[in-house]
Amino acid sequence: MANATSTGESEYTFPAPAQVGREPGSLTRLVQEMVFTVDHKRLGLMYIGAGLLFFVVAGIMATLIRIQLLFPHSTWLKLIGHSTFLDPDVFNRFFTMHGTAMVFLVGMPIIFGFANYLIPLMIGTRDMAFPRLNAFGFWVFFFSGLFLYASYFTAPGLYNAGSAPDVGWFAYAPLMSKAFSRGHSSDYWTLSILLGGIGSIATAINILVTIFCYRCKGMTLGRMPLFVWMWIVVAFLVIIALPPLSAAQIMITLDRYLGAKFFDTQAGGSAVLWQHFFWIFGHPEVYILIIPGFAIASEVIPVFSRKPIFGYPIMVAATVMIGFISLGVWAHHMFTVGMTSIGNTFFAISTMIIAIPTGIKIFNWLGTMYGGKIRFELPMIFALAFLFQFLCAGLTGIMLSVATFDWQLHDSYFVVAHFHYVLIGALLYMFFAGFYYWFPKAFGRMPNKRLGLWHFWLFTIGFNLTFMPMHILGFLGMPRRIFTYEADRGWEIWNQIATVGLLFQIPGILIFVYNLIYSYVKGKEAGDDPWDAWTLEWATTSPPPEYNFDKNPEVRSRRPLWDLKHPEDPDWKFE
Amino acid sequence: MGKRFFGFFQATSGPKPGKLRETLKKPPATGAKNRHAGKKVFLCPERFVNQEGLVQSGRFFSKFVFGLTGLITALAPVVVHAESIGADYKVHRVADMFQPLSRPAEMIHEGALLVLLICLGIFSVVTGLTIYIVVRFRRKETDNDQEPPQIYGSSHIEMAWTVIPILITVVLILVTSRTIGEIQNMKMPEDALKVRVVGHQWWWEIHYPDLGVITANELHIPVSSRDPEKARPTHLLLQSADVIHSFWVPQLAGKTDLIPNRTNELWLEPYQTGVYLGNCAEYCGTQHANMLLRVIVHTPEEFERWVAQQKAPVPEPVTAQQIEGKRLFFAYSCMNCHKIGDTVAQGLFGPDLTKLMTRQTIGAGVAPLNHETLWRWVRDPQDLKVGCLMPDMQLQKHEVDDVVAYLETLK
Numbered sequence: 001m002a003n004a005t006s007t008g009e010s011e012y013t014f015p016a017p018a019q020v021g022r023e024p025g026s027l028t029r030l031v032q033e034m035v036f037t038v039d040h041k042r043l044g045l046m047y048i049g050a051g052l053l054f055f056v057v058a059g060i061m062a063t064l065i066r067i068q069l070l071f072p073h074s075t076w077l078k079l080i081g082h083s084t085f086l087d088p089d090v091f092n093r094f095f096t097m098h099g100t101a102m103v104f105l106v107g108m109p110i111i112f113g114f115a116n117y118l119i120p121l122m123i124g125t126r127d128m129a130f131p132r133l134n135a136f137g138f139w140v141f142f143f144s145g146l147f148l149y150a151s152y153f154t155a156p157g158l159y160n161a162g163s164a165p166d167v168g169w170f171a172y173a174p175l176m177s178k179a180f181s182r183g184h185s186s187d188y189w190t191l192s193i194l195l196g197g198i199g200s201i202a203t204a205i206n207i208l209v210t211i212f213c214y215r216c217k218g219m220t221l222g223r224m225p226l227f228v229w230m231w232i233v234v235a236f237l238v239i240i241a242l243p244p245l246s247a248a249q250i251m252i253t254l255d256r257y258l259g260a261k262f263f264d265t266q267a268g269g270s271a272v273l274w275q276h277f278f279w280i281f282g283h284p285e286v287y288i289l290i291i292p293g294f295a296i297a298s299e300v301i302p303v304f305s306r307k308p309i310f311g312y313p314i315m316v317a318a319t320v321m322i323g324f325i326s327l328g329v330w331a332h333h334m335f336t337v338g339m340t341s342i343g344n345t346f347f348a349i350s351t352m353i354i355a356i357p358t359g360i361k362i363f364n365w366l367g368t369m370y371g372g373k374i375r376f377e378l379p380m381i382f383a384l385a386f387l388f389q390f391l392c393a394g395l396t397g398i399m400l401s402v403a404t405f406d407w408q409l410h411d412s413y414f415v416v417a418h419f420h421y422v423l424i425g426a427l428l429y430m431f432f433a434g435f436y437y438w439f440p441k442a443f444g445r446m447p448n449k450r451l452g453l454w455h456f457w458l459f460t461i462g463f464n465l466t467f468m469p470m471h472i473l474g475f476l477g478m479p480r481r482i483f484t485y486e487a488d489r490g491w492e493i494w495n496q497i498a499t500v501g502l503l504f505q506i507p508g509i510l511i512f513v514y515n516l517i518y519s520y521v522k523g524k525e526a527g528d529d530p531w532d533a534w535t536l537e538w539a540t541t542s543p544p545p546e547y548n549f550d551k552n553p554e555v556r557s558r559r560p561l562w563d564l565k566h567p568e569d570p571d572w573k574f575e
Numbered sequence: 576m577g578k579r580f581f582g583f584f585q586a587t588s589g590p591k592p593g594k595l596r597e598t599l600k601k602p603p604a605t606g607a608k609n610r611h612a613g614k615k616v617f618l619c620p621e622r623f624v625n626q627e628g629l630v631q632s633g634r635f636f637s638k639f640v641f642g643l644t645g646l647i648t649a650l651a652p653v654v655v656h657a658e659s660i661g662a663d664y665k666v667h668r669v670a671d672m673f674q675p676l677s678r679p680a681e682m683i684h685e686g687a688l689l690v691l692l693i694c695l696g697i698f699s700v701v702t703g704l705t706i707y708i709v710v711r712f713r714r715k716e717t718d719n720d721q722e723p724p725q726i727y728g729s730s731h732i733e734m735a736w737t738v739i740p741i742l743i744t745v746v747l748i749l750v751t752s753r754t755i756g757e758i759q760n761m762k763m764p765e766d767a768l769k770v771r772v773v774g775h776q777w778w779w780e781i782h783y784p785d786l787g788v789i790t791a792n793e794l795h796i797p798v799s800s801r802d803p804e805k806a807r808p809t810h811l812l813l814q815s816a817d818v819i820h821s822f823w824v825p826q827l828a829g830k831t832d833l834i835p836n837r838t839n840e841l842w843l844e845p846y847q848t849g850v851y852l853g854n855c856a857e858y859c860g861t862q863h864a865n866m867l868l869r870v871i872v873h874t875p876e877e878f879e880r881w882v883a884q885q886k887a888p889v890p891e892p893v894t895a896q897q898i899e900g901k902r903l904f905f906a907y908s909c910m911n912c913h914k915i916g917d918t919v920a921q922g923l924f925g926p927d928l929t930k931l932m933t934r935q936t937i938g939a940g941v942a943p944l945n946h947e948t949l950w951r952w953v954r955d956p957q958d959l960k961v962g963c964l965m966p967d968m969q970l971q972k973h974e975v976d977d978v979v980a981y982l983e984t985l986k
């Protein structure tokens with residue numbers, strides 16, 4: 001095998017192939033291409049684009065929520081006959097839709113977008129194993145999202161104004177049973193997530209088959225980029241975690257319409273059972289979302305530190321371990337339901353244990369940076385903020401894992417702060433890093449660094465300003481999901497600081513969106529490998545042709561492009 | 576309702592803190608004053624007042640300063656009906672979980688401090704390390720183009736940063752496991768006060784099975800003592816009538832859910848008298864935000880006094896208006912949901928009104944209980960608490976006056 005690629009460079013530097021069958025398109029042409037495409041790259045971008053679209057919508061909802069909480073009671077609104085900026089029902093719908101959308105319509109599609117775009121390129125193949133299933137997955141997700149939002153117009157039936165679900169993104173029984181959630185609004189939640197879940201499972205299977213069966217020559221499991229390794233874990237988690245949710249959603253639909261009484265407490269059903277089902281899905285879901293963030297970090301940090309990832313095998317092992325343990329910690333969301341002390345202790349312990357592999361990851365990233373020559377390009381800057389914010393999120397996670405402490409913190413604003421540090425501070429930051437990192441690959445142009453820096457600083461200041469005070473709100477006993485609060489309970493000032501953070505976050509996001517458009521039109525030509533990176537996606541042109549590689553590549557180490565660029569000191573000698 | 580905004584100056588005419596006890600002895604006078612005030616100008620925005628009643632009355636207000644204290648007026652206290660035993664207690668309005676005043680909360684607090692300390696340590700080390708690495712190994716202008724040495728890993732170092740977290744985790748596991756057991760399996764003494772709390776959308780039903788007292792939204796318990804001889808914890812049995820709620824008063828204990836079809840337990844053992852505030856902590860529908868909790872911790876003697884007051888027979892209505900109000904209460908469907916003592920009103924869906932006027936708040940804490948808020952509530956509950964399950968009874972204004980007059984005899 002070693003001989004096969006000994007000729008060196010010519011293996012990987014291909015001339016840009018002509019873009020066959022593509023004419024400069026009209027809008028119709030563009031729509032046609034989007035609808036009929038089965039190309040993993042285009043689907044990947046469509047996933048990300050749709051995710052960003054829903055991100056903006058759900059973000060606007062969060063903005064309105066924050067404005068509502070700016071003052072305990074809006075006296076000035078009383079002058080125009082409102083007691084609060086938002087009515088309680090409107091507020092409850094907003095946080096329900098915000099949570100549901102951010103998890104299922106923003107987090108999930110964007111991670112799938114990255115996976116779709118990058119995995120075939122990274123393992124040196126032409127497309128996903130099942131391209132049509134891939135397109136199916138996208139369209140199912142997309143329509144499930146539209147369906148969820150359609151509830152605003154259609155839920156109680158077309159004869160009067162619609163209304164979105166207001167039962168929370170967790171839709172606890174019996175609040176979401178027919179007796180307490182009349183009309184059809186909750187059904188929109190159930191059916192939309194059920195539908196989206198089918199798409200996610202299909203895509204996860206597709207990803208696994210692609211990774212296991214379509215790796216290029218020489219790409220053993222141990223030579224795959226960490227991104228791909230982590231996606232194996234994520235895809236397994238999706239396949240294991242989503243079916244319980246789908247099952248529970250079918251059960252609650254049966255409850256609501258056929259009187260099945262699984263969760264109907266009036267008829268002897270169990271409200272706690274729903275929570276078990278939901279969190280058996282819900283906790284692995286957190287890792288489904290955050291491990292792709294780790295995956296991006298594990299690509300970005302080595303490249304910009306100019307060193308290979310420190311301790312590749314232990315990184316893989318830690319990821320697999322996180323995957324396994326994450327299936328056994330779900331009831332730490334339920335420390336307050338009155339489990340026995342043994343039950344609480346078990347889940348507290350399993351949750352604490354998960355901190356160990358997570359800590360290993362952080363140390364390994366630091367180890368990668370140690371002794372390197374760190375280049376402060378946009379992706380790396382976001383990755384550094386990620387390290388800091390993920391550390392905060394991890395430590396608050398440890399506090400929450402202490403079951404006794406959780407009895408205080410549970411369902412308080414502390415938890416809100418904690419998981420926003422995970423999902424924004426860690427995940428969204430790695431999305432941004434990933435966008436900036438692979439933007440030149442996807443569009444052939446460099447993202448504008450100046451605008452990117454504005455985006456970074458505004459958003460980082462705003463994000464921390466919004467969510468840091470929420471830790472304190474939790475300590476002061478402010479519960480989640482309340483549309484108003486009493487004056488003089490010590491909560492106003494922290495809520496106001498949190499809302500002020502929006503004044504930074506919103507321009508940050510606007511600049512980010514502007515930067516995407518600006519760089520797409522006017523960015524510097526990127527070339528094939530602007531970051532001097534090492535994985536296979538940088539071996540093809542930017543943007544890659546529809547078939548990715550002229551000739552199926554062949555690799556001998558984890559960093560094929562390093563081997564090419566440094567024939568005197570190739571990686572494969574050390575494997 | 577139009578004059579809501581500037582009427583609150585009237586609220587300042589309440590008795591001064593020191594006079595409270597005297598006022599307590601003269602309930603009819605206060606009642607009469609309130610009723611009068613309500614009809615005229617006692618129209619204060621319910622959200623503008625703080626709910627601790629007489630405690631701070633007069634502290635902020637005098638005729639000289641009210642013009643200067645526009646903002647502070649937002650915190651202006653209002654006259655709470657004087658029968659409320661315990662209205663002079665310190666109100667712990669900021670429910671800071673790091674100032675625990677009850678035994679289980681203190682036990683949680685100890686563990687929490689340890690975890691915080693450990694996390695702070697980890698945070699400092701890792702952040703320090705990150706900053707050092709970023710500064711030390713940044714690419715410098717003077718650097719040549721050569722790549723840094725390619726290091727693939729080191730099993731010794733990796734072993735170190737695996738073992739140290741394991742050790743820390745073991746410490747945490749040991750501490751946590753012990754505290755969980757200690758708090759959850761605490762054996763309640765024979766004489767512990769048993770209270771059954773039933774969650775409803777969006778209020779709390781409170782039973783004292785051993786005392787035969789039923790009340791709502793405000794949990795009265797005796798203070799306990801660090802001295803085991805005198806300790807008297809309160810043992811709560813938590814149940815729910817509809818959806819899941821959660822009982823959370825941060826300074827007294829951690830939260831525990833109230834789940835339909837099961838009984839959860841929680842215990843409180845406060846060391847200081849006072850009024851402690853809390854919230855429903857599990858999202859339970861439209862008015863989750865206004866499902867507030869008040870725990871009033873009495874001295875043992877005061878507590879006995881409160882129990883006696885709750886068990887005393889309800890006085891019959893006297894004035895013509897009160898009698899008419901009672902007639903209306905029973906003629907309309909009020910009694911389908913509400914219970915009043917031994918009368919035919921034995922409804923179960925709404926709060927027990929037998930001793931309504933001994934409470935400090937109305938609508939599970941949505942507003943302080945006084946003539947004005949009571950009037951507004953009877954007129955249309957949706958005005959104070961949008962979406963609450965008590966419908967607008969569509970009473971005429973004079974009917975509202977009568978019903979309120981009757982309700983104000985319930986003490």
